Amino acid sequence: MNAKQPKLISGNSNKELASAVARRMSFHRGEKVQLCNARVERFNDAEIFVEVFENVRGEDMFIIQSTSNPANDNLMELLIISDALRRSSAARITAVIPYFGYARQDRRTKARTPISAKLVANLITEAGIERVLTMDLHAAQIQGFFDIPVDNLYAAPVFALDIQHHFKNLSEITVVSPDVGGVGRARELAERIGADLAIVDKRRAAPGEIAAMTVIGEVKDRSCIIVDDICDTAGTLCKAADLLKETGAKEVHAYISHGVLSGPAVERISKSAMKSLVITDSIQPTAAILDTPNIRIIPTAPMFAQAIQNIANGTSVSSLFDRSSLAPIYEAAYPAA
Structure with a gap:
């Protein structure tokens, strides 16, 4: 050439x-x-x-x-x-x-x-x-x-490869959108791995304040994977994980394209109900992120x-x-x- x-x-x-x-x-x-x-x-x-x-x-x-x-x-x-x-x-x-x-x-x-x-x-x-x-x-x-x-x-095609590599029984997985606006993103990943889809519907009392959250879809005894593009302070993500566990989910994981993870995010994730959080390296991870056992990074x-x-x-x-x-x-x- x-x-x-x-x-x-x-x-x-x-x-x-x-x-x-x-x-x-x-x-x-x-x-x-x-x-x-x-x-x-x-x-x-x-x-x-x-x-x-x-x-x-x-x-x-x-x-x-x-x-x-x-x-x-x-x-x-x-x-x-x-x-x-x-x-x-x-x-x-x-x-x-x-x-x-x-x-x-x-x-x-x-x-x-x-x-x-x-x-x-x-x-x-x-x-x-x-x-x-x-x-x-x-x-x-x-x-x-x-x-x-x-x-x-x-990131969805790479997430699909990662899920198929780390999860043995894909029939037990439910992909979860943390809000109504992210349904399209979650549906795309669910179709790639042949999984069911659920939605966490949240209603805000005021900007930044969540009044109530409801799960739409079947998550009982399922391995739930929350999918979103950005995780900033991780407040909504951790609350969604807690709600899924309370609703009967067997375990909760999250796949996020961009791990902004500012403020108290890393501490929240380390103490949350999530078994793992998977992010890409689109943002250079801090030492705190690298040292957190339940955060894993996929290379892009x-x-x-x-x-x-x-x-x-x-x-x-x-x-x-x-x-x-x-x-x-x-x-x-x-x-x-």
Whole structure:
């Protein structure tokens, strides 16, 4: 092939994932791939400075940067790296954003409030980024906020592989959505593994206060798997797990795409009724998360590396939604897949 291979560069938000993607791409190419030599630093007044030490003229560049906590700093790093690459005559710049921050502000919930997700989309586009690769956007309509192509990967196919590997009797599993809005996500996973579906319906007395929760569906003597895209403080998740146990569930697990896990989340999970919480590494896990016995992390590097390679080669990214395409990529982790 005469086509140039993609080059990777990373901000500071999730260096471990970026390095894992580079290692995986080394496996694809049969030659060592390293992150582009650059520095992303802060001046004494916290201004961000970026310097790229390699020639990127005419290169197909991929910036790996989650806009997780601290969201503003990581977002600015992404924008400034893009500007540095654009001014250095990179041929194309793709932002690989495993976790897209501000995604929960995707609409006006009351008068005189912003739609911050749209604002962030505008900033990304104006910075010179020509394509976005992300995973499990909080709301599908966010793709429409961009005037550039957006590839939204899904964690559900990887979750399905993990569940089939760790659970012996799939006929005893019920997939549970923690709210009505997440039914589509839960249904997709349930269909992939051939499981039943249940919903936890919650009613709020006031913003942030849950008045009552009700289980819709059969969970008695079942292994329940709660599925959601984001777990922040884990309050709703732990209450849903408690309710499922009270309703007769044999055991409760949770699969969450993005483990924000801020504030008291880790402590709540460690003391909760959940037997396990499975998250991806879209957000770099803290030491507290790594030290919690009932939290397990699924790698996303194989999926992102393949998606980057497909984008660079002009081939299908949606093929990664299918088990037949994804299982070989995760063969080392799930040999029986």
